[in-house]
Amino acid sequence: MAAKNPPSVLARLLAPLPALLLLVGCGDDPAGTAEPGRAAGRPADPASGTRNLVLMVVDTLRADRLGCYGHTRATSPNLDALAAEGLLFENAFAPAPFTAASHASLFTSLHPNTHMVWNKVKMQTGATVYPALSQNAVTLAEALRDAGFQTAAVADGGFVKEERGLDQGFDHFESETRGVVDRVDRALRWLREERDPGRPFFLFLHTYEVHSPYMPELEFVDRFDPVYQGPLREAVRKAREWVAANPDQNPINRPQEQFFRPLFDAENFTAEDKTFVRTLYDAEIAMMDQEFARLRAYLRESGLDRDTALVVTADHGEEFWEHDFWGHKKLWNETLHIPLIVRLPEGPRGQRRADPLDLMDLMPTLLTELGVPVPEMATGRSLDLRRAPEASPGHYLVAQANAPYGLASFRYPDGKAIFFISPRADSAVFDPVTDPAERHDLAATEGGQELLRRAVRDRRAFTEATEALRHKFQLFPELRSQDRFSPEMVGELRALGYLGDDE
Secondary structure, three states: OOOOOOHHHHHHHOOOOOOOEEEEEOOOOOOOOOOOOOOOOOOOOOOOOOOEEEEEEEOOOOHHHOHHHOOOOOOOHHHHHHHHOOEEEOOEEOOOOOHHHHHHHHHHOOOHHHHOOOOOEEOOOOOEEEEEOOOOOOOHHHHHHHOOOEEEEEEOOOOOOHHHOOOOOOOEEEEOOOHHHHHHHHHHHHHHHHOOOOOOEEEEEEEOOOOOOOOOOHHHHHHHOOOOOOHHHHHHHHHHHHHHHOOOOOOOHHHHHHHHHHHHOOOOOOHHHHHHHHHHHHHHHHHHHHHHHHHHHHHHHOOHHHOEEEEEEOOOOOEEOOOOOEEOOOOOHHHHEEOEEEEOOOOOOOEEEOOOEEHHHHHHHHHHHOOOOOOOOOOOOOOOOOOOOOOOOOOOEEEEEOOOOOEEEEEOOOOOEEEEEOOOOOOEEEOOOOOOOOOOOOOOOHHHHHHHHHHHHHHHHHHHHHHHHHHHOOOOOEEEOHHHOOHHHHHHHHHHOOOOOOO
């Protein structure tokens, strides 16, 4: 199959659907489904004024906890200011609720069912493997490097690692779990001292700051809840003391295992405790937002903001028991709806766009803005960041999670979504317009049944298209075992929940 849209497939897939959101059993396809290749769009605009790119990914940041997306707490004044001075996408969605899969899609503009870089995969033999991105994939960094850009990545550890193939195309790549303050410091040092001012650059900045374990500085906690005195407050205090006393040790492993996991797993973990977990998450966002302000200030003071695109987004969100679960393994809005804020030189100011966007669309969109050719295998759309479309584009977005959750989510042009969920659960249908919390199952209705039937057909076409793309470009991932990871990385991944038996 060609990398561009096959008309016969699109004719079936892009037919208008009822205004519903659907949840159905995924059957024998635990890897989920994916939309076929979507052709990159407009030609580059040489007069855009964009020479450089800074892309910041805040791991596990859900959109609705930012003020610019409607949160009532003042978690994000600096990101809110960026949105007021730039462009905010109201309907940006992640392709997966997993770090490795979502970053691989962001970098390659490929669906997870094509690149197959899941956080981990359980083989039929019982062995667990950790797929790494195929060397045949062309990443955002590779495309920019080959076009003459200096490329650098400052990441915060976890699964954003060389071991997962996510370093492809970066002249400088480092990934150490040090927290947002250190990572911003390191990014600023690269900008000030290490980049070549005679070349355009691409800087990728990643932080795990809002990922669990949530242990913000207590001054940020007190902004949002100075009253709670339960066990979590003491856990945060002790965890931060331990990190300060052990600056050379991983700041996630021991705090998570010693101070937080026992509380989260306790039978007496109360509703008040759960509310405070959300407070800790908000406080983490406020910390991250303050550090983002330092990055933004340097871009302004150095004059780089005059020719640098600044993009802030996330790889996925977080669920806080809205569906009786905490974490990011399923495909509810809480884990898929992500922020996307863009500030361009001489670009839109204070504009909000409702047209849907998949994180996979970002790679071709940014390459086009920078005047760099889009790789043939890219399946995302190239959006015009300087002009909103006159009508909603006729396509839908797909998100996936592999076994044992085996989910696939479809989001259609009218803003609705369809979920396939593992065979252990019955099919269910939701209307997010009247039921944004996704609580009322409409599967038994006539409209719900019609969507179930249509979704089964769409799922089959998606699976065929993405598998054909994988074969055409030989994008099979390298399957790596845990022994490829350092002992420190194994401990960190276990503390982050990436090596648990149920993920």
